[in-house]
């Protein structure tokens with residue numbers, strides 16, 4: 436729980452409410468809770484029963500709120516006078532919103548429901564300041580800041596700092612399996628210690644690319660030292676490896692090595708390796724456990740989490756696949772140091788997507804820190820990977836098989852997949868093969884950025900999104916170096932939509948009704964799609 440403490444007038448309730456909204460957490464105000472439970476205003480409780488009883492009611496309310504788990508809680512200015520309340524804050528993140536007495540008094544004005552105002556404010560301020568300082572994990576000086584600016588500081592302090600915890604563990608709880616995604620630094624080299632118990636597992640089969648051999652060494656050594664008979668297979672780099680041919684070669688390897696159903700497959704690589712290894716693990720011998728060590732940003736925040744596996748057919752991407760949850764996912768952000776910056780940018784598209792569909796508070800974090808993120812700042816990477824994994828884990832837990840909210844993760848992707856297909860045309864070679872494996876003219880994340888921009892324009896065309904929200908898309912995507920303009924037409928994209936496995940009686944889009952409020956399965960008139968695409972040029 437994130438707990439805001441500070442003197443009356445420091446802005447705990449206003450800021451708390453805005454912050455909770457931005458990070459999509461429930462908000463509780465202890466004063467409101469006490470008044471609601473008693474059916475009386477704070478002043479009425481004070482005048483009727485005195486401060487002593489009020490503090491008891493307040494402590495009970497606070498303990499109950501802290502018990503609820505994740506959320507933002509604003510404490511009344513005098514709550515810390517109670518030793519029980521102070522002790523209960525252990526293990527929670529307390530942020531002191533500091534205001535000078537003059538500013539605090541100016542903000543409070545003559546609020547009639549503040550009985551403590553009748554006392555000596557200077558003395559109170561002096562006595563309470565040391566209590567706030569004693570419990571605070573972080574302090575924000577609010578004097579010269581607007582509430583929105585305090586919220587931005589809070590996002591920086593709390594979201595980033597929480598991610599610095601040694602290993603950030605996110606549980607993904609689905610009918611298909613319950614497992615941990617561990618996010619941290621230097622985690623891959625003791626992979627074996629990060630796995631759940633695997634009864635009967637004797638062998639471990641690691642799949643990676645030749646260019647990632649050095650990254651796979653640590654996990655291999657760790658498996659070997661833990662007693663696994665560990666072996667490695669290298670698959671060619673690139674989307675072409677997501678094929679039945681490459682899957683077939685891996686089946687041969689497993690058969691030759693006498694793999695049995697309790698043995699473990701491990702994918703060390705980007706989304707291509709994760710999708711392929713997961714697919715082979717789910718189909719060989721009717722299913723082996725798989726652990727993933729995603730090494731690209733895109734795979735850490737998206738492809739490695741959620742259990743979708745697949746390979747491509749010449750007719751289209753991911754046409755053969757399964758749902759097969761991994762037994763563990765280890766996101767070691769240190770490996771991102773070697774990732775080409777273009778791949779880092781590509782992954783940022785999926786991070787921005789989480790901001791657009793679920794957590795608007797991520798967007799200012801990305802926009803303001805884009806340069807440092809792209810330069811590989813590990814604290815920022817920890818923060819964005821950790822939060823993205825949490826968001827994806829919540830969505831997957833609510834809808835593992837994409838029958839409802841999981842479809843929101845496809846925001847921008849209807850356009851993006853078609854853009855990827857179109858990018859494949861105009862290159863020599865067999866057209867079907869190009870469909871399945873578009874050349875690297877446009878990276879997945881770049882296509883997703885263009886797709887989200889198109890979806891934002893289409894949402895605006897249909898009266899769902901205002902111009903400011905469309906501009907937010909443009910600014911954030913542009914800040915992280917992703918494309919926001921392209922010359923696209925419906926005639927070009929339509930054939931690709933007809934090949935899409937989600938195409939039923941026509942193309943349907945995930946659109947936004949406002950930032951953070953997506954809606955899936957929206958039909959759009961062809962003219963509106965055409966106008967949206969025109970605005971992209």
Ligand SMILES: NC(=O)c1ccc[n+]([C@@H]2O[C@H](COP(=O)([O-])OP(=O)(O)OC[C@H]3O[C@@H](n4cnc5c(N)ncnc54)[C@H](O)[C@@H]3O)[C@@H](O)[C@H]2O)c1
Pocket residue numbers: 644646647650672673674677704705706707708710730731732733734737738739740741742743744753770771772773774775778781879
């Ligand atoms: N299953 C899902 O839910 C899901 C979600 C999103 C995307 N995907 C799939 O993911 C794939 C795209 O993933 P991607 O963008 O990671 O592509 P990728 O796997 O091809 O990796 C991109 C490039 O980065 C290199 N690389 C990866 N990690 C590296 C590191 N640490 N250092 C240096 N180089 C590194 C790879 O060798 C490759 O050349 C697509 O096939 C897409 O369909 C799947």
